[in-house]
Amino acid sequence: MPKLNENYLNLQDSYLFSKINQKVTAYSKEHPDQKIIRLGIGDVTLPLGTHIIDELHSGVDALASTTAFKGYGPEQGYEFLRNSIVTYYSEHGVNITADEVFISDGAKSDTGNITDLFDKDNIVLIPDPVYPVYVDTNLMNNRKIIYIDANAENNFLPLPDSKVHADIIYICSPNNPTGAVYNHEQLQKWVDYALKNQAVILFDAAYESFITDPTLPRSIFEITGARKCAIEFCSLSKTAGFTGTRCGYTIVPKDLVFTASNGTSMSLHTMWNRRQTTKFNGVSYIVQKGAAAVFSPEGMAQCKENLAYYQENARIISSTLSQLGIRSFGGVNSPYIWFECPNGKESWDFFDYLLHNAQIVGTPGAGFGKNGKNFFRLTSFNSHENTLEAMTRFKKIFSSI
Ligand SMILES: *Cc1c(COP(=O)(O)O)cnc(C)c1O
Numbered sequence: 014m015p016k017l018n019e020n021y022l023n024l025q026d027s028y029l030f031s032k033i034n035q036k037v038t039a040y041s042k043e044h045p046d047q048k049i050i051r052l053g054i055g056d057v058t059l060p061l062g063t064h065i066i067d068e069l070h071s072g073v074d075a076l077a078s079t080t081a082f083k084g085y086g087p088e089q090g091y092e093f094l095r096n097s098i099v100t101y102y103s104e105h106g107v108n109i110t111a112d113e114v115f116i117s118d119g120a121k122s123d124t125g126n127i128t129d130l131f132d133k134d135n136i137v138l139i140p141d142p143v144y145p146v147y148v149d150t151n152l153m154n155n156r157k158i159i160y161i162d163a164n165a166e167n168n169f170l171p172l173p174d175s176k177v178h179a180d181i182i183y184i185c186s187p188n189n190p191t192g193a194v195y196n197h198e199q200l201q202k203w204v205d206y207a208l209k210n211q212a213v214i215l216f217d218a219a220y221e222s223f224i225t226d227p228t229l230p231r232s233i234f235e236i237t238g239a240r241k242c243a244i245e246f247c248s249l250s251k252t253a254g255f256t257g258t259r260c261g262y263t264i265v266p267k268d269l270v271f272t273a274s275n276g277t278s279m280s281l282h283t284m285w286n287r288r289q290t291t292k293f294n295g296v297s298y299i300v301q302k303g304a305a306a307v308f309s310p311e312g313m314a315q316c317k318e319n320l321a322y323y324q325e326n327a328r329i330i331s332s333t334l335s336q337l338g339i340r341s342f343g344g345v346n347s348p349y350i351w352f353e354c355p356n357g358k359e360s361w362d363f364f365d366y367l368l369h370n371a372q373i374v375g376t377p378g379a380g381f382g383k384n385g386k387n388f389f390r391l392t393s394f395n396s397h398e399n400t401l402e403a404m405t406r407f408k409k410i411f412s413s414i
Pocket of ligand 1: 185
């Protein structure tokens with residue numbers, strides 16, 4: 014009999030979205046005539062830009078041609094895409110080299126797989142509330158997790174505590190689920206803390222393209238010292254509507270060198286390269302053609318149009334909440350709006366109330382950690398019409414919550 018990884022017994026059921034779906038299905042069965050508006054799940058709704066579609070088609074055509082046919086590509090991604098990403102970063106003042114960029118099928122895989130590079134004996138610091146992947150992938154390896162509270166008092170942007178030591182630090186900015194974004198000074202504190210503790214920061218920048226405020230950092234590598242302590246994960250999922258197409262990238266600087274117990278220097282860049290070439294065979298040529306189109310001027314312009322569409326929805330939601338006197342977080346440089354449930358309601362009760370009285374589906378904060386117990390997440394991934402209608406309904410029922 015195989016001995017199993019019994020750490021899986023320590024995982025909580027990931028029941029959040031299935032529980033939401035069950036509740037919504039049950040409600041719509043009882044009320045088939047009611048129109049439900051979904052502002053819950055973090056998935057994009059607009060189609061891919063036409064330039065991206067054209068390039069995906071050209072990728073397919075290449076596979077039909079004897080001369081342009083592609084088999085296995087480089088595990089790390091095609092040079093043309095890695096170069097586009099280097100140029101994209103340089104436009105934000107960040108210098109990286111193409112061989113520091115690793116193309117993948119998405120940031121969820123990479124943020125999970127990166128744990129391969131670290132021993133079980135590490136102290137992992139994770140903010141709460143959080144994107145559940147960071148927690149579960151560390152529990153699978155039985156690593157010790159310290160949670161750091163993100164709450165209204167710190168604007169959901171916790172800062173390092175010099176009295177607490179950590180080896181691995183997860184930061185997601187702009188944040189899912191809270192929409193909060195760190196500024197340069199705050200991220201500098203994290204980088205300084207990591208350098209002092211010889212820790213590594215795993216920085217999830219999946220929502221960087223939602224940043225409209227030019228003073229906010231879009232990459233951890235805008236921060237002095239970050240090349241010596243940080244890995245950045247990014248994705249075209251939310252930036253370019255690639256949630257179903259699948260493409261992301263991870264930047265592992267060559268300056269990330271630590272000392273092994275026998276005194277040998279170990280480079281995280283070399284290790285990640287080894288990990289990927291051993292366990293991964295690259296992203297399809299077709300998808301990488303589409304991904305490179307995202308970084309072209311036409312592709313960027315089309316993505317910006319879609320982002321502006323979602324940003325307008327976020328503005329509609331945030332301004333409704335503020336009219337009603339509800340303090341909310343996010344919504345400006347993020348597709349997510351996070352707010353305290355009115356009248357001290359717990360998030361699942363508020364979920365039921367909204368579904369039954371306004372036919373709006375959101376996400377209960379409790380699904381993201383204990384600090385989300387009284388909070389709620391709405392997303393801007395829907396049409397203007399539905400977002401406006403949801404907010405009209407919300408205003409109508411607000412006084413009776
Ligand atoms: C959506 C999301 C991602 C992107 O995941 P993909 O696997 O690239 O689709 C990464 N991190 C966070 C926090 C997200 O919400």
